[in-house]
Amino acid sequence: MTTEKETLNYGPVLFHYDLFPEKLERHGKVQKVITKRGTFALKEAEMNEEERNWFTHVIQRLSEIGFHQVVPLYPTKFGDYTVQIGSKTYYLMPWFASDDRNEKSKDEVLLDHLGKIHALTIKEQDFSNEVVEHSYQYLMNRWENRQYEMERFTEEAEQKAYMSPFELTYLSHFHQIMRMTEEAKRRLKEWYETCQREKRYRSVLCHGKVSRNHLIFNPTGEGHLLNFEKAVLDTPIRDLAVYFRRAAHQREWSIEEGKLLLDLYEKHVPLLNEERGLFISYLSYPEPVFNAVDLYCNKRNQFSQIEMVHRLESRIRGMKKIRDFCDAIMIAPPPASMENEPKKIHINDEEDHI
Amino acid sequence: MGLINLLENEYDLYGVEWKQEPHLIMTDFGEKRLRYWTDEERLKWHMKWRDESAKGSGAVPDRMIRTRDGEIAVFDGKHWISLHDSADTPFGCEEVERWGQFIGHLLLASIKASHENHECKVTESVFDFDSCLAQSEKYMEGNFKCINTSIYEARQRLKFAEALKRKVRKPVLPILEKDISISNGKRIFHFLFYQGGDSWPEKGYLPIRKFLFEWLSHTSPLSLRMLLTEVNKVFPLNGEHGLLLLAEITVPWELRDCLILLDNENLEKMIEGMQKYEATWEEHRIFLKTVTQWFDENRRKVAL
Structure with missing residues (x-):
């Protein structure tokens, strides 16, 4: 059950997303945020400015270079990908419920x-x-x-x-x-x-x-x-x-x-x-x-x-x-390389990569 | 396409209605404020100080809400229109720490911005002592003690302010919003939400001087000293910036305001004006004394 105190604690963070929680559930360092607009995962982390910039850069760049299997970050209403409050950094993602059927693979x-x-x-x-x-x-x-x-x-x-x-x-x-x-x-x-x-x-x-x-x-x-x-x-x-x-x-x-x-x-x-x-x-x-x-x-x-x-x-x-x-x-002998090996792009290349 | 439709499309809003045309709308995300800009450079300047001063500060300025394409405003053919959050509950002056942090970060951001090239028009107020003297001429014959004293004190203060400014070889002045006011501080949850304005920016510490004086008027000398202590934690005032702020506070800006209060139309109005003059001068004297005391105490602490 969400208490008024919890809503107040996370209110300043969720304000950046214009979200009003109906319920908050703690899952380790992640808050499950249930709102009328959907269910979200709010992650709490400790990062300095340089780390925050690198983190958002990595997420965006992975998508740009064709790797889409990353849980996306939602931007705030001000266009930022993280929210800094005091020493804590927060970022918002969609909530994916755990699925035991996939555990084996x-x-x-x-x-x-x-x-x-x-x-x-x-x-x-x-x-x-x-x-x-x-x-x-x-x-x-x-x-x-x-x-x-x-x-x-x-x-x-x-x-x-x-x-x-x-x-x-x-x-x-x-x-x-x-x-x-x-x-x-x-x-x-x-x-x-x-x-x-x-x-x-x-x-x-x-x-x-x-x-x-x-x-x-x-x-x-x-x-x-x-x-x-x-x-x-x-x-x-x-x-x-x-x-x-x-x-x-x-x-x-x-x-x-x-x-x-x-x-x-x-x-x-x-x-x-x-x-x-x-x-x-x-x-x-x-x-x-x-x-x-x-x-x-x-x-x-x-x-x-x-x-x-x-x-x-x-x-x-x-x-x-x-x-x-x-x-x-x-x-063990080295395996054969894949036929459709993806084009190699580097994270530091200015032209087409991170 | 009407403005409402434009906003709905560009900001992904739904069911937008006017709450108070042309500035306030109700949306599915709550009440929002519209600001209209005729000058793009001014819009960008206001976007920048809002974004920069939000970094690391517990306070949240009314930053531009981005469109779905990440733009800071939409253009309707005549103006750029930016969308902001809106709040009504005053924050008040009780939470000195939060105000101090906000002012500190605001100053940090504005000093950082003043190093960068900007194309925005910036105004700079200059105190004109000679025009004050000319205005006071007509009252000199009356030999009013408060006027004579204030003119004398103003001259001394001006000299002192000039001496302080001369101590700084290469002064870097902040570029700030013209009106920084307690009344712009609103409460959302438990944080300070600061509703900025849209005027041309001003160079120098005058907006901070006005804010600090407003703070004293609403609170007490002790609270003002606490506020300066909080500002100092974020934006150190023991160096050149402190000297420049102190210089700005020492400049007798209030002399001009005091002289405007005088009215020699008849004796009654004259006496009333003189009383206001004395009261205003005294309030500023307390203001200057409080700030000077804080700087002296702070210097002593550093020396120890």
């Missing part, structure tokens, strides 16, 4: 859409040693620092007379985790060396926050992407790594399914060897396991030992699946 649609966006925006960048060097050093330093933190945690645990079940579980897998770390670092170094040798790298428009939750189906069953707030120009591997890392930790996820989805993506953008190496590097790095350790160190009072151990074991199982997946994709 969600990942396929997601990867297919991602592939299309990447294919439409791919651009071979002019080689800049400085950029590659910086990206490599930044990531390597971050990974080494994390590795050092984990080694310190291990040393501290080893010194205890009575280790906790979590520490015991972690230690029993420690060498395996460190092998994964070293493998990720080795792959990253290989990518760096190939870039130096080949003097090339590609960038695409990355969604930035790929997730099943950011794909919804319209009433006709067509999948639409949303939440481009973190969209960025980067290697296509950025989006792929985010998706596969998360997917691999789902209980029902299988290597076959992963291969199928990657093939689906590669029909749009076949990966170069060094990109495949970078992808494996990103996936191999056991960040999810390290995050479980962080959670144990920082919030151990909020969860029981058994919950912590289960989480850690699940992450380790996920990493094993990822390792097998990486082995499988390393030997």
Whole structure:
């Protein structure tokens, strides 16, 4: 039930759209706004001016370059695509009710859409040693620092007379985790060396926050992407790594399914060897396991030992699946390119692209 | 095609009716106001200050509602006609913070705009002390104390204002709407909705001076100081802009208004005019004192 206070809180935002809510329902960071003019989704976000401009630019440009499977933004009556009130940014979209019938095909649609966006925006960048060097050093330093933190945690645990079940579980897998770390670092170094040798790298428009939750189906069953707030120009591997890392930790996820989805993506953008190496590097790095350790160190009072151990074991199982997946994709032959491959346009081209 | 039809088509409105011809209409989106512009540059200037001052401010100026093609106005063959929201409930002066934010953002936007090239005609008021002196000549024989004192004070203030202006090497003055008034502030939900005007823009701080004086007349010296504090949070007044604002407030603009009040047709009217003169002069003296005190306090805080 909508209270008068809620209407007052969102009134100044909805005023920009000349909407008078009959009912408001909170769904996470989205308000379902029911009005006489229809039902809308009002998203609340935190973006600075530059981010707001980039966000609206991305949405508009995707449509201009022929990608229409994006949940559209409604302009305000003043022609803006976002409303800024205090530190919060709001934008309005049509409300699409969730449709369970499409849940199964969600990942396929997601990867297919991602592939299309990447294919439409791919651009071979002019080689800049400085950029590659910086990206490599930044990531390597971050990974080494994390590795050092984990080694310190291990040393501290080893010194205890009575280790906790979590520490015991972690230690029993420690060498395996460190092998994964070293493998990720080795792959990253290989990518760096190939870039130096080949003097090339590609960038695409990355969604930035790929997730099943950011794909919804319209009433006709067509999948639409949303939440481009973190969209960025980067290697296509950025989006792929985010998706596969998360997917691999789902209980029902299988290597076959992963291969199928990657093939689906590669029909749009076949990966170069060094990109495949970078992808494996990103996936191999056991960040999810390290995050479980962080959670144990920082919030151990909020969860029981058994919950912590289960989480850690699940992450380790996920990493094993990822390792097998990486082995499988390393030997897989590249798929044939699509007959009707879309024309490649780049996000930064002034002539005909974002 | 009539105006109503034109508006319905261009703005995707339905069932439009006149509420108060030719300025107010009722639409399926509520009451809207029409503004008529004969000059396109003026229309664009008014669109720009409204759009820019809305950014980051909690207040909402009456921005131009866009047509379905994204235009800021429609042309009916004679004028450009823009569509705006309309509200009746006065906002009042209680929420100093919201007014301060709005004035601050308005000044920020107008300073930013003054750096840009604009083709719009801009007026700039100049205080003419000599014409005031000439007007006061006829009352000098009467040796009225308040006139003599005010002329003396006005001369001193003018010198002080000039000295303040000289401290700023390259003055950048805001370009603002001529009349910024509390009465233009309306309430929609809990926010300040500011109904702007359509006059030619004015260069300088005179519109802000008038607004601050109006604020004092409606509230108290304490409230005026609070308002300046709020403006200062958004638009810092401790630098050159503050000096220029203080200079504008120091210029004895009210002398001209006071002299107009005098009427020597007969003794009764003369006494009445003189009383009004004294009262107006005194109100402005309090105004200047309050603003100066705020600047002094602010300077002390910065020094500490």
